[in-house]
Amino acid sequence: xxxxEEKELRTSPKQRFFIILIAIFMVGSIVASYAxxxxxxxxxxxxxxxxxxxxxxxxxxxxxxxxxxxxxxxQKDFDTFIKYKSEVTGYNETTANAGGVETxxxxxxxxxxxxxxxxxxxxxxxxxxxxxxxFDSSYxxxxxxxxxxxxxxxxxxxxxxxxxxxxxxxxxxxxxxxxPGELAYGDAREICGGKNKPMKFMIMTKEKTGELAEISxxxxxxxxxx
Numbered sequence: 376x377x378x379x380e381e382k383e384l385r386t387s388p389k390q391r392f393f394i395i396l397i398a399i400f401m402v403g404s405i406v407a408s409y410a411x412x413x414x415x416x417x418x419x420x421x422x423x424x425x426x427x428x429x430x431x432x433x434x435x436x437x438x439x440x441x442x443x444x445x446x447x448x449x450q451k452d453f454d455t456f457i458k459y460k461s462e463v464t465g466y467n468e469t470t471a472n473a474g475g476v477e478t479x480x481x482x483x484x485x486x487x488x489x490x491x492x493x494x495x496x497x498x499x500x501x502x503x504x505x506x507x508x509x510f511d512s513s514y515x516x517x518x519x520x521x522x523x524x525x526x527x528x529x530x531x532x533x534x535x536x537x538x539x540x541x542x543x544x545x546x547x548x549x550x551x552x553x554x555p556g557e558l559a560y561g562d563a564r565e566i567c568g569g570k571n572k573p574m575k576f577m578i579m580t581k582e583k584t585g586e587l588a589e590i591s592x593x594x595x596x597x598x599x600x601x
Contacts, residue, residue: 434597434600437593437597438594438597438598441590441593441594441597442515442524442525442594444586444590445523445524445525445526445587445590445594446515446522446523446524448586448587448590449499449522449523449526449587450522452499452523452579452581453499453520453522453523455482455549455579456499456523456549456577456579457520459481459482459549459551459577460520462481462551462577463501463503463507463509463575463577464507465505465506465507466505466553466573466575467505468505468572468573471505471553471554471555471573471575472555472556472557472571472573473555474553474555475555475558476536476539476540476552476553476554476555476558477552477553478540478544478550478551478552478553479550479551479552480544480548480549480550481548481549481550481551481577482548482549483545483548484544484545484546484547484548484549484580485545485546485547486545486546486547486548486580486582487545487546488543488544488545488546489541489542489543489544489545489546489580490542491538491542492538493541493542494529494530494532494533495530495583496529496546496580496581496582496583497526497527497528497529497580497581497582497583497587497588497591498526498527498529498541498578498579498580498581499513499523499526499527499578499579499581500512500513500527500576500577500578500579501513501514501517501576501577502574502575502576503574503575503576504566504567504568504572504574505567505572505573506567506568508567510566510567510574512525513525513526513527525594526581526587526590526591528583528591528592528595530583534554534558534559534560535558536552536554536555536558536559536574537552537554537576537578539558540552540554540576540578541578541580544578544580545580546580546581546582547579547580547581548579548580549577549578549579550577550578550580551575551576551577551578552575552576552577552578553573553574553575554573554574554575554576555573556570556571556572556573556574557571559572559573559574560572
């Protein structure tokens with residue numbers, strides 16, 4: 376999250392393909408068969424394709440197990456976070472772009488305060504556009520979420536608006552942040568239907584310790600290893 380998850384922007388095409396397959400798997404599609412078709416069509420050697428397919432299947436299985444663990448471990452956090460789902464509403468793009476970074480604390484945290492340029496924390500999140508379209512989130516299903524399947528380790532780098540928006544926030548709290556396009560992706564990336572588009576996030580911060588940190592680390596290892 377960010378460069379939205381800035382780490383997601385930095386993933387390779389293969390890693391992004393893997394993430395898409397995981398999403399398909401979560402809604403019950405037969406990923407292994409689909410992966411075999413797609414990868415074998417893009418590889419020149421059948422033996423290489425078989426190796427890649429085996430590796431992909433192994434990674435998907437491991438990643439899915441970690442997602443299940445995260446859903447279980449984070450259920451209490453999800454139950455708290457989902458109470459504020461009504462915050463995901465439409466907004467005026469012009470106003471959002473003109474107003475600078477704006478924040479709204481929905482729930483005060485009880486942990487330490489996040490300092491300027493602090494990257495030593497994890498975050499559940501949902502990011503959406505002016506028309507209420509969710510472009511990324513920790514949810515298992517953006518339309519009808521029942522749990523978390525992703526948690527963001529911000530140490531890989533975030534967009535400027537996110538960093539400014541969480542400064543002063545207490546760990547464990549929930550905050551809504553409005554980010555103008557120039558402090559989001561600017562001209563670098565089309566999102567929400569174009570470039571220089573504003574965006575909003577609802578964020579719940581967590582300390583990078585214990586089971587959450589372990590699961591997050593293992594997920595990143597799988598993505599970087601693919």
